[in-house]
Amino acid sequence: MQNHFPLWKNLMILIVFVIGIIYASPNLFGNDPSVQLASSATIKLKQKQADVIKAELDKAGLNIKEFEFNNNKVLVRFNNIDDQLKASDLLKAKMGNDVTVALNLAPATPTWLRALNASPMYLGLDLRGGVHFLLEVDMDAAIKQAEERYNLDVKAGLRSHKIRYKSISKNNGIIKITLKNSVDSIATQDFLNSDLSGLTVKESSEAENTLLVSLSRQEKLEIKKFALDQNMTTLRNRVNEIGVAEPVIQQQGDNRIVIQLPGVQDTTKAKAILGKTATLEYRLVDVEHDVQKAVQGLPVIGSRLYYEVDGNPILLKRRVIVTGAEIVDAAYTMDQNNAPAVSITLNGIGAKKMGKMTQKNVGKPMAVVFIEYKSKTRTVNGKKEKYKEKVEKVISVATIRDSFSKRFQTTGLDNAEEARTLSLLLRAGALAAPVDIIEERTVGPSLGQDNIDKGFNSVIVGLILVLVFMLIYYRLFGLVANIALAFNLVVIVAVLSMIQATLTLPGIAGIVLTVGMAVDANVLIFERIKEELKNNNTPQSSIFVGYEKAFATIFDANITTLLVALVLFGFGTGAIKGFAITLSIGILSSMFTSILGTRMLINWFYGNRRVKKLSI
C-alpha cells in the first residue's frame, strides 16, 4: 500500500518524540540558588560534617529547600538568593579552611526527571557568566630551573668523586667542564652517565679533555610534561581554594591550560591567585663574612647577597634549608604583636631538615625569602620579548631561639591581605613553572542573562516567521512541516541536554540557522510533489514519488553542510565549537523530523484513502 507506514515506523517516530520531550523538559524548570560545600583535596566530607552543616543552617533559621549529601559534597538549595548569600557567609565563617564554600545555581529539575538522568543544557560562560582563562606555561623557565639543578648536581658529583677540574662554565644550557687529563675525563663521563642519566655528555671537538654536558632530549620532554602536570594540580588546588562550583581545568596542547570558572565575578582576585608563583625559602644568614664586600661586588663563597624589604643588604647561605614545596599546610594568623603572620606546617622531610638545622644553629639568625615571578616585557634588537623577573625579598630575619621542626610561624609580611594570599598559595602548592594568562574572557552575569534572553527571543521570532510563511505558502503541508519543525527544536534541545554539550551564544545562533534551513528538506519534498502533480500524477503517487526523489538530494546537500560543520568543530575554539555542535545536531535531527516525521503525518492525513486534491 502506498503512503502507509508500518506500525514499527510510526512507533519509532513517536518514541523518539516522547524521549525528546522528556529529555528537553528539564530546561523548563530554571535554577535554584544554592551553596555547594566540598572539602579540600586531602580530607573528604563525612556524614557527620554534613549533619553539622545542616544544624548550623537550621539554627540560623534559614529556609532550606533541599539538602543533599552526595559524593562527599554537600549541596544546599534555597528558595531565594538572599538566603543563599546569608548561608554562604555563615558557612564560610563557621567551616574554616578545610571546607570550601561556593555559590552555585543548581538546576531545579524535578526528582523523577533526575532519576532518568535528565538535566538541562549545559550553558557556556557567555550565557551563565564567568571567567575563561587560557594560561601558557613558561617551559623555558622550567628548563632553566632544571639546568640550574643539574649544574649543582654536576659540581657536587665532581666533588664527591674527588675529580678536580680546571674550569667549569655554563653557557646557553651547556655545561663546559675542562679537566686535567684524559683519565679524569673518562672518570667524569662514567659517573655522569651512571648517576645523572638525564644528561647527554659529549667530548668537545675543539679542546682536549673538555666535556660538553646538556639536558637530553628525553629529559627535556619529561621536564615539560612534569611542569604541565604539576601546574595543573596546583591550579586545581588553587581553584578549590577560591571556591568555585563546577570549575573546568583542562590541558590544551603541549603547554597550555584552560581554566573556566562559572559564576566568578571577582576576576582580579582570581587572576592574582592563579598566576602567582610566590613561594618561600628558608636560609641561614651568613654572619662570618662582611656584607659590604659583597655589596662592592666581591664574590663570597657559599653565600649570596640579598636585600631586605627596607633595602638593607644581607648575606644568606646558598644552601636552602626548606622551600615552599615542603610546606603541607599554611594558615593565616596573628603573631603575639598582632601583626599578620603565616603559620606553617612542614612535611616529614622538611621537618627533619629544619629540625637538624635549627638545633645546630641556635642563637644564629635565619632569614625567610619571599620569591615571586613577575611578567615583564623588554625590547631586544627592536623586538618585544617577554621575560620573567624573579623578585626575591627577605621578608624576615629572626634569631633561632630554640630548635623547631614541623610547625612554626613566619612574620614580616606587609599586611593581612598579603599574609592571607601567601598562606593560600603555600597551601595549594607552588607552580613548577611560571604561567602567563594569554587569553581572558569574562562575562558578567547581567550580560549572560541578556544573551540568554536575546538568543531565546531570536529563536522564537525566527520560528514564528518561518511557521507563518510555510503555512501561507504550503497550507496543510506547511502545517505538517511546521509540526516537524517544532519537533525538530525539541529534539535538538533534548540531544544537547543529553550529551551535555556546552550551549553558547553562537550555539543558539546555530539553532536559529537550523530553524531556517531545516524546512529546506520539506521545501524540496513539497516542490517535488507539486511538480509531480503538474505532470498529472495522482495525488497519492505524487506524494510517494516526491518523497522518494527528494531524498537523495536532501542527503547529498546535508552531508556537505555537515562536512563544513565538522571542519568548524575541528578548528574552532569554545564559542565556535558550540555553533558547530548545534549546527551538526540540527542537520541530523532535521533530516529525521522533516523526512520521517512529516511523512508519518502526511500518511495519516492522506494515506489509505482516495484523495482528489492535495492542500499544498
Next chain:
Amino acid sequence: MFKQDLDFLGKRKFAMILSTILLIVSIASLAINGLKLGIDFTGGTLVEIGYKQAADLGILRETLEKSGFDDATVQNFGTTKDVLIRLKPKKGISNAELSTQILESINKNGTEIADVRRVEFVGPQVGDELAEDGGLALLYSMFGILLYVAWRFEYKFALGSVAALLHDVVITLGFFSLLQLEFDLTVLAAILAVIGYSLNDTIVVYDRIRENFRNLRQDSAKEIMNISLNQTLSRTLMTSVTTALVLMALAVLGGEIIHNFAIALLVGVGIGTYSSIFIASPVVLSLGISKEDLMVPVAEGADIDDMP
C-alpha cells in the same frame, strides 16, 4: 508562482560581468582597506561596561587618558548605557592586568559604579593562531568539498562548486572590508556557515542537473541545465527566504555580539543563492560538461530504495 522557463545560462555573460565587478571591488577593498579585525585576531583588551543611565563618553575618555590609556577607543555598544573600551596590545604591559587597571581608574573617577559586562583579553600569540586556524579551516573545508563533490558527481562539478564558494567568500569578506564592519571569530564561523549554505544550494541544483542529464532526451547541455535551474528555482528561493527570515530575526533581536554574525550570513545567503544559479552551473558548462560525463551507472538506486 515563478515562471518556469527563464534562460539563466543565456544571461551568464551578464552574471559574469556582475560577479567580476563585485570580485574586483571586494579584492581591491581587501587590499586597500583590509578587514577591520576584532581582538580575537589582533590581540588586545576589550572591556564592556554598563551604566544605569546613558554614559558620558567624553568624561570616560578623559578619565582613561588621565590614567595613561591614551590609545583607548571608547564607544557605545548597542545602547547608550553600554560602553565598549578597546585597547591595542600595549608596549611594555601586554598582560592580563590591563583590564583591571582600566576598571579601577573608571570606578575611582566616575560618579557612578560601572557594571562589568564583559572583559576580553587576547594575547598576540593567541590572536595569530586563531587567524591561522581560521584560514586553515577555510582551506580544509574547501578541499573536503572538492573531494566529496568530485566523488559524488564529477570533477567539473567539484570545480564549479568551489568556484561558487570562493566567489561567495571573497564577496562577503569584501562587504565587511568595504563597510569596515568588525571581523571577529563569530564572523569567521558565519563565513564557514555561508560555505555550507551556498554549497547546499549548489548541490540541490547539481543533483537535478545530473538527474536530467540521465533522463531527458535533449542533447544540449545548456538546455538541460536551464531546465534544471528552472525546476529548482522555487525551492532555491523558498529556502533563501525562510533562512533570511530567521537571520533577520537574529540580526535585529540577537544583540550586538551576534549582530555581525547575522549580517555576514545574510549577505552570504544572498550571494550564495545568486552564485548557485549564476556561477556554479555556468562554470560547469564552460568546463564542457557532456552527457557522457554523467552516464556512468552509479549505484544510486540503493539509496532510493531505502526511501521512507
